Amino acid sequence: MNDYIIEFNNVKKYFQLSHGGLGKNKKIVKAVDDVSFKVKRGVTFAVIGESGSGKSTMAKMIMKFEDVTEGKILVDGEDISAMKDKDNLKAYRRKVQIVHQDPTSSLNPRKTIKEIIEEPLIVHKIGDAKERLERVKELIQVVDLPLNYMDRYPHMLSGGQKQRVGIARAIALNSKLIVLDEPTSALDVSVQSKVIDLLKKIQKEFNLTYVFITHDLALVKNFADYVIIMQRGNLVEEGTTEELFNNPKQQYTRKLLKAIPVIGDDEQAFLDRIQLDDHTISM
């Protein structure tokens, strides 16, 4: 078995704007431009970057919502761009799941929690109605929701609870790889920390790999094992979380770190050591 669950090999994704027309000045957006990295199994792999830097595009390519313009993405050692037909794709989607940023808009407002969590099981024809119900109950317990929430509609849940439903749905198929696209940016700090704790718990329990997309560096510090930093479609820096915080190499990374709003004097002191103009961190 391959050590790496995901490999990006010189992946590019270009979008063409203003298509059609009379052929002149077709604008191209290089959403992801020649990016390579590898993700080990069982880790939390953080992707950081300002808005528009290509984070979500990467997530979409992993999910096969978007095709790769150039380069190769291997998941479990398999080239996913080669997967073309419907059955392959369906099988692939049992393996890889995504949790979206906004818990409200990612749940169908006209379905009950049970229906929402059950849907992947139905789609993949897993079990009969009774077995599925058991599985849904189990999942609801895994994400620490009361069982009687099953018949509620999304709008009757709080943001954090909704996000838990999203997570339950993502792990329903026993997927090993979960992409988290800013899963907590819509949540309050207090709720956020609970969700992160839950994610950590589940990760341990089921040995999951997370691709964790965020712009909150403080969160990364607490949650991720490995970090890559994106800027305008390019991968500008990568390393373990420790490395990155203690020894940021790129000016851009340091700017990101400096922008973290902090409370404690110790934190302030930590940030104060980071100099924007040169590479050294004064002790």
Place this chain on the structure above:
Amino acid sequence: MKKYLVKRILGIIPALLGLSILIFILTRLMPGDSIRLAAGTDATPAQIEALRIEMGLDKPVYIQYFNYVKGLFTGDWGLSLRTKRNVFLDIRDTFAATFELSLVGMIFAVAIGVPMGVIAAVRNNKLSDQIIRVTSLSGIALPRFFLAILLQFFFSYVLGWFPVIGRGKVVPTGITGMRLLDSLLTLNFAAFANSFQHILLPAMALAIASAAQIMRLTRTNMLEQLNKEYIVAANSYGLPSNLIYNRYMLKNAFISVLTTIGMQFSSLIGSAFLVETVFGWPGMASYSIAGLMYKDYNAIIGVTMVIGVIFAVSNLLVDIAYGILDPQIRLGKA
């Protein structure tokens, strides 16, 4: 904007082509022996056959269609079975009257509907709102022809305020064929007054239903605007309420009303037929209805195509207006 317009204009062509095929097929499927009627019901079989050949109806349908489309571009829209004239000429003679009526009707509808909608929204759920809503709904809720008869009866016959029928005797020098416009162009105010007096009732009969719809839509959109953050913001800057209502909200609300206006215009022309019949308005109505009754193929197709073009053009104009109002489109995005 330019690209956007070019795209829109090009988009019209397939629609019109489809329209011509659809209506061509439909007319051929209509029952009734039009040729026999056209020849006169006492005509002999030989007379009928001669006319059939003269009209080209002995040829296969696809050839008839092909000839028809060819004719469209050369101004030969086929002979009307009833008038034995080129349909193009028949429509040309009547078009201006119908168009003027519909246009004035549309102007009335907007002039009534939009302010009413604004008032209803401002007074949301107060008595005046309810009254406006109920009366406007009553406007929608009567068949237009019935409304026309009632208006004519009360305002022309009982009250004697307006003429019963026609476009008036004081005719301005013809330029566009639309009398109100012509009389303005020639500064003939007597003709304007006379024409206006004549057009008022039919245009109203036509406008009321559309006005009610426009009013409803304006009201809904204005209410939606009330909850927009930028309107709350505008209030927070201490701006006068008339500025907020009549400019900040209305301009946004009107953008979506516009689309409806475009769609309404063609249905207005369609309904104009019913109103014209009642008011003896010399427009396309009697021509088209007689065309339908007598299965006058070329007349039906001609009229439908003309209305189709108006539909397309009015939607195009709406798109342009849309673009002017909505900077996002005007400046070439989206």
Place this chain on the structure above:
Amino acid sequence: MNKERLLEINNLSISFKTDDGDIPTIKNVSMHINEGEIITVVGESGSGKSVTMRSIMRLIATPPAIYTGGEILYKGKDLLKVSEEEIRKLRGSEISMIFQDPMTALNPVFTIGEQMENIYIYQGQKSTRSKLPRSKKVMKKEARARSIELLAKMSLPNPEGILGMYPFELSGGMKQRVIIAMALIKTPRLLLADEPGTSLDVTVQSSINEELKRLVLEEKISMIFITHNLGVAKQLGERTYVMKLGEVVEEGESDEVFLNPREEYTKSLMNALPRIV
């Protein structure tokens, strides 16, 4: 400190009429701000920060809102009692508000210039037909000059160009700066900043906050800054109010509140915060 008291909220209570009956949303909230001061209000989502601020400007529709008690004294005058006319005069000129979401707080179909100009010319007027203090032409010129000045102060490149642009032509950060400029166009005494720019990037957001603080200090404007980011609160404000479920649960000097929280709630907020050290 012996600065003049600018605004004082005493025991403000507000309920909302809903389908489930009247729900008390703001409960006995008291706050104050002095001339030249910057204070922050923190609290989790739904704790009533925005409602409190908007009620100062009387921007909440009644109904559904009902003022069930308390007073809001601005320079000693109870804002809840003044006429519609008076409050309109105050809005934008004495008290201004910065809206949180730059995407929705600008009217999409008018240029930035038109929108700023309207505020400059018509702020406080009863109607657009009311008599203006100076001729419209003169005022337009003044409005333009003032707008350019403010946009430049907000570090926006090419302010003149921006005046002719529509909101959709600007980036989120630019829009947020424009919104701030709009709030400042009449140099208010009190600025209510409701989480400005939180929907933007961290880096953009922090630079906007810095610029805002600088401008406010420069123009000697008092500011109430709302945020749910404790870090931001600490960086910006001298004093901080912590709100929870419509109540003020803790208040004090910012350093004090954050470093030595007294209330359980404040402590739990602090604990939930991911820390980098």
Place this chain on the structure above:
Amino acid sequence: GTGAATPTTPNAPTTPAADDGFLYVAQQLVGTIDPAQIKDETEVLTAINLYDPLFYPDMENDSMAPVPFVAESYTVDDSAKVYTMKIRKDITFQSGNKLKAADVVYSMERMIAINKGFAWLWSGVLDSAKATDEYTVVFTLKNPYAPFVSTLTQLFIVDSELLKANKAAGDFGDNGDYGLAYIAENAAGSGPYKLAKWDRQSYIDFVAFEGYWRGWKDNQIKKAQMLTITEEATVKTLLVSGEADMIHQWLAVSAYQELKSTSGVVVAEDPSAKLQYFPMNMQKAPTDDINVRQAIAYAIDYTTALEDILGNSVAAAGAVPVVVPGASENVKPVTRDLEKAKAALAASKYAGKEVKVTFMYLGENAQQRQFAQLVAANLSEIGITVEQMPVSWAQVTEAASKPDTTPNLTVISDSLKYPHVDSHTYGIYHSSAKGSYRSMSWFLDAEVDQILTDARKAATEEEQMSLYKKSQELVTAKFPAVYLANPTHYLAYRDYVKDYNYTGLMGYDLAFYGLTIQK
């Protein structure tokens, strides 16, 4: 209208639409003003105003019998095939040209060559038309044709010089297009009125032709408009409010009853030469059985139809309207007799079976709707089910073309095509007339055919009439139709309009020249 000066209704508008001249409201648009193409009432009326026919109904004696008009006198030779006609010498066309024999010949030749409108009256009949001198025309027929002179009321004389001068390229050899293009827009006649303006979708304006050979009196109409309005309520309002001076005959009967009680309005009621009847398809089950036809004929409630629906109309006695000379007095109207009806049905081959008939009528016509309801109710009493088929006129004409598309019963209103009994005997029941709305009975009978052919050739008037009458008796005995009524002809006008005179021949009663205004 001219009535505007003295409004008779308190609230009549002060500015009527037509404030100068006479306003006549017609029910349908004029499609053509070419006398060689005209076919319906409004077109005939237009032609009468613009042109002069060779013969005219005898209006003075209140009769539809043809009297010489453009023709001064005529003689027929012994073979009954050669008609020699003297043409009046005092007629000038509106162009200033003199009307001469050549114009008459040209008009007839043009008619037959174009072969539209009323050409069918002569196209199989006429052998030649020749001008033997400036004012003499000789028509030679292929066979004797009794109604020939009657048909000449439909021959309007066109100005041959004018048309020749204005001819365009066309299919008629030397004659080019026979002036079709020109005459489509212009009048080329000698009639009392000139064409002032023709708005094809709305109205025709006429002004008096000062040089008209019959001259002008003071109170005659010098300016007139024929305006087409299809909406009945509008038509009534126009007359009642005084905007219109005269309105057409096609409103619902109740409208005229109502107008009668309106002050200032006169409603003329005359027995008409129209036939309102329901031909029964003799080639389609179950009306192929004479017993069924008989049952139907006896089941109809004629009294209600005549009194309530048609309002004081005369019961029809067979196909020929009672006012037409030559109508057989042996043919009597059928009256309702349910016993007879039931007995007849029981005697039919459909006895004991479910009998169902189709009934076609014009859906937009109030009267015909009422007929349909009445017939449905009446026939249900003897156990016949009626399937109602409301249609448009186009569909009636199509249905009439074949026996299997022709419904069991159809409501037909048939007016005289020429003032002669031949129109409603030969024209309806001779087998050569099949396939039109007039022959929806699909009556085929060799004996009747022979008698009708003989009638046309008969040497003497007396013999001719007896043959026509005999045919009527033979036809009626077979119950080819439910003969309902010779409905009363109604016409409404303002009371200052005088000298209105109904003779039964389509359009002639409305000729504006014959009306006077007296206030």
Place this chain on the structure above:
Amino acid sequence: MENQKMKSDNRKYSSRKKMIKRFFRNRMTMVGLVIVVVVLLLAVFAEQIVPFPDSNTIAVNFKMMNKPPSNINLFGTDEIGRDVLSRTIYGARYSLMMAGVVLTIAVIIGVPLGLVAGYYGGAVNSVIMRITDVFLAIPSLILALTVSAILEPSLINSMIAISFGWWPWFTRLTQAETLKIKNEQFIVSSEGIGASKFRIMFSEILPNCLPTIIVKISTDVGFVILTGASLGFLGLGAQPPTPEWGTMISEARVYLPTVWWSSVFPGLAILLTILGFSFLGDGIRDAFDVRAQ
């Protein structure tokens, strides 16, 4: 911040109970509901209610032709002597049936097409929407007239004829809604679990379009009845003795203004019904959408 969005979304999709509450609170909606219920009851129990139960059959009474309202005939009698009140009550049945059938057909054809066009996008969308445009470009009246001329006049055929021009509106509406909904996260997330296109269209998107569609249906009821009336005006609608309101008006209009009762009463019936359904429609919309309160 985003929480605010969450809150407003919460309200947009507020619970059924609240929706029902809101629905019943509005006075206009209640008026509408009462009217609609009454009309429906009249339609269903016409036989039991009407004073002259045979007035929608072939029964004739020419002696009673066009009589004004009286104690016996509260709404007067028509051109055949039938009771106008009875016929107006029967008319509810036919007019509502017409609306029901037309809208059912229009929804069955229009909604799936709209879903497919909106969801698939691209060429499929262009083709469907171009065809839709063609139908929209013919005024519905002309289209209905032509089609009903082809089909021979009858109530059923006029329903078919009207449906012929009605479905495009539903296609347009559904397509626009679908375009909006299709980009919501929850659709993407359904795709993410491998749901089929069919499932996404009908199980995910459709339920979210329903409120809009229901509101359109409720307001369209009136327009269908009116279009039917216009067909009747031109002699192509329901046929005698069927007492469909539009046909009743157009048959009776030749007797105007003297005999006003036989057209005015069915006219009022249409008016009331349309008011009822419109108020109801507004109520449904407001119930679904609190922002407009």
